Amino acid sequence: MKTSELIILIIISLNTVSAQESIVNDTTQIAESSHLELPRIRVIPIKDAKNDRQYELYIKLPEGYSENGDIKYPVLYFTDAMWHIEILSGSTEYIMKDAILVGISWRKDIEEDVKQKYGVHASRFEDYSFWKTTHPDHPKLQFGQADNHLDFIRNNVFNYIEKNYRTNPNNRSYFGYSLSGLFGAYIIMKQPDTFKNYILGSPSVQILHKGEHNVEFKSKRLNVNVFISNGTLEEEELHEPISEFVNSLKARNDNGLSIEHVVIEGSHETAFPMTGVHSVTWLSGLITE
Numbered sequence: 001m002k003t004s005e006l007i008i009l010i011i012i013s014l015n016t017v018s019a020q021e022s023i024v025n026d027t028t029q030i031a032e033s034s035h036l037e038l039p040r041i042r043v044i045p046i047k048d049a050k051n052d053r054q055y056e057l058y059i060k061l062p063e064g065y066s067e068n069g070d071i072k073y074p075v076l077y078f079t080d081a082m083w084h085i086e087i088l089s090g091s092t093e094y095i096m097k098d099a100i101l102v103g104i105s106w107r108k109d110i111e112e113d114v115k116q117k118y119g120v121h122a123s124r125f126e127d128y129s130f131w132k133t134t135h136p137d138h139p140k141l142q143f144g145q146a147d148n149h150l151d152f153i154r155n156n157v158f159n160y161i162e163k164n165y166r167t168n169p170n171n172r173s174y175f176g177y178s179l180s181g182l183f184g185a186y187i188i189m190k191q192p193d194t195f196k197n198y199i200l201g202s203p204s205v206q207i208l209h210k211g212e213h214n215v216e217f218k219s220k221r222l223n224v225n226v227f228i229s230n231g232t233l234e235e236e237e238l239h240e241p242i243s244e245f246v247n248s249l250k251a252r253n254d255n256g257l258s259i260e261h262v263v264i265e266g267s268h269e270t271a272f273p274m275t276g277v278h279s280v281t282w283l284s285g286l287i288t289e
Contacts, residue, residue: 038089045108046160048152051145053123057157058085058103060092061165065100072168074287075100075161077153077195078175079183080124082106087276088175095277096284102161104153114140128176128183131213146186154194170196173283177201177272181228182208185245189217192224197283200228201275202268206241222249223256225286227279229264231271238268 042059058081062073076092078084081103092099107123114122118138125141132144162169174195176184181203187194189208208215226249230242246261260282264271 038085041085041089044160046156048148048156050151050155051148053107053152054109055152056081056105056108057160058082058101058105059161059165060085060089060101062098062100065166069166071098072166073098073100074171074173075102075165075167076173076175076283077102077104077157079104079128079180080106080121080177082121084175084177084276087273088280091276091280095280096287099287100161100165100167102157104157111140124179128179130186130215131207146183147190149183150187150191150194154191171287173197173199173287175199175201175276175279176203177275178268179204186215188222188224188226189215192219192222195224197225197286198227199275199279199283200226201279202230202234202238202271203228203242203245204238205245206237208241208245217252221256222252222254225258225260227260227262227282229262229271229275229278231264231266231268233265233267234271235268 038060040060040063042057042061044057044059046055046057047053048055065073076088076096076099078088078101082105085101085103088101088103092101106121107127110123118125118141122141125138126143126145127149128146129143130146158169158172161167172195174184174187174197176182176199178201181200182205184198184200185203185205185208188198207213228242228246230238242261246259249257249259262275262278264274264278266274
């Protein structure tokens, strides 16, 4: 199946919309609206016990999971779960069926005034950032919580998933885009054994070495697979830092490190769907090897 045909199928399968106005019994009447829920997605509340924060996990098990009791499945974890769940669910449904998806939500108990001002996704600015400074445009946001969020993932999230589902802990994968792609790059540099495979879509890696924020590789050897992408129409200041980050990985000459750098047609926004499809295709090749 061609990539273009696959994308069309995914878009059609994921066209989740509210019910529209309808005409009933030949009289004009507004039908009560409803929402179509994605199939097989379980929403599980989970607490960051150390930092007293509440999140949700969006879990999708592969079809036939309950019938195949002897199989241990690879897991694809992803942040910015509400934004990424549909494209990853659709892509894996066609390309990588035998995998568990685990989306990590934004913080659910964030202060109401912060949510009203910055949106329901406000916690991503805190959880995916490693620079502990106050941003003048966002004075109520606590930047620099990346280490705390990583600790939450490594302990609370992994423990829950691996206790309750048949998984392969040696084959964890991560997907992040933009700021959450930067978070993935930060994980590689600080605690690379968190995941085996990393997908970093258009990551803001220029921040890794900006000003006083200079993140260095902590591990002497990397034993990971990395997919990194950027769009052709993205701002020029993103292209060079991504190329430099890729070159810094290659320069290590680690035997256990493989890198796939893909340039995708489109802007920061329009390159995202193709990033999902291309990266899942790449990951599927690793998982089935």
